[in-house]
Amino acid sequence: MTESETTARTPLIRIEDLQKRFGSLQVLKGITENVYEGEKIVVIGPSGGGKSTFLRCLNCMEDPDGGSIFFEGVDLADLKVDINVHREHIGMVFQSFNLFSNKTVLENIMLAPLTIGTRRLRKESLRQGLRGYRKAKKELTDRVREEAMSLLKRIGLEEKADEYPSKLSGGQKQRIAIIRALAMHPKVMLFDEPTSALDPEMVGEVLDLIRKLADAGMTMIIVTHEMGFAREIADRVFFISDGVISEQGTPDEFFNHPRQERTRDFLSKVL
């Protein structure tokens, strides 16, 4: 994707002067950036620099204290906005997987699409009369289950459908967490250090799945410490330190020709 192509389109996410404080600590000091459809953004930086907070503000897991986040033209930072509706379209993957431990793998994947789909059905059937609700509900359940199974097949874990998360390895858990988010058909995926809690031998399988998603054209923002992976997958790299994006660019610019002293210092430590 060339520079002129990206600027010609309206961004999927427009971040304006994003600020976040925890008590007296100003973690984000005004970040302004655009993320375009299909782009793969990798966010790196020193720990405590605000990169996870930045990511978590994008779907308001942390409510921003200032600035705006426009997602498809709607300001998510506005407290009057029904955030749940927009979160459906923003997938998020956590460092610690966070699979629902009281639900089986299949239930984990089906819970959100089924609950939200059912609520919509109910609203519709209120308008059109209750007849056909039960039939529609069954169709919805079948469709959601079928899709969940096909997602499981994609990652080769269909035989784990009825297991509980406690029986799975970290790599399996994280891959299931990823397809659980995909089951909502998100327009963008946020990854918060998806491989940091994994045993080294399981990092590969998770990165492979993210790579496949990237190749399929998914817009994604990834916070990671895997520099090799960042260099390979990123369209752009954001370097966040001290609450601002202090440098950004293509992987080649960023890793091979860093402009800032701060960036060079960081890279010399991690590469």
Added chain:
Amino acid sequence: MPSLIADFAKKWEKFYHVFAESGGYREVLLGLRNTLLIAVLGLLIGILIGTLIAAVKVLPRYKRVTRFFQKVCDVYVAFFRGTPMVVQLLLGYYVLFPLLGISLPVLEVCIIVFGLNSGAYVSEIMRGGIQSVDPGQMEAGRALGLSFSVTMGKVVIPQAVKNILPTLGNEFITLIKETSIVNFIGATDLCVAFRYIGTNNYEFMVPYLVMAVIYIVLVLLITWGIRTMERRMKRSDRV
């Protein structure tokens, strides 16, 4: 010593006579039924109220309505934890229900007051249970677009209940034992039944001894039941 044993044997015979032949067992069965009814239904109501209060208390606090309801819950819990159950029973029977213009059978009043009381205690237990669940579970639900209440109901509370099951069992045991005060408003429970047997021939030693044994057996049975449930639940999440 032999005379003591003979004396006890005579007392036992007297008790047995009233218990088995003059229909005392019917009184005891009624008392046992009421005791269990009050404790079981009281606990169920308590779990409902307690869960509701606990859920309100862990709500994010930036809306004024939530803060208001949280205050109401605080007052409720403070009242029921800060006054003796006997007082609550008396207030319920002689003040609250008459003022509301409701006349209920005494057993129903007991069940409701025990439920309200238990709700206050269960709410604290449940709040601890909810807070013991990894916050990541709530985050994961919210990130998928599920609402706070749906995530609470389908993910967090089921896990919380599992964590607090032993403590809930203790609450049940407490309720069983506390039923012995319902005679204050004239309900029949295990205690009343045995006092009735004793008054029949002014012989209290054996009836009260048997009564204590029945309470112990009840509590042991419940303890065993909880242990079994716990073991079964652990099996389901063993790695």
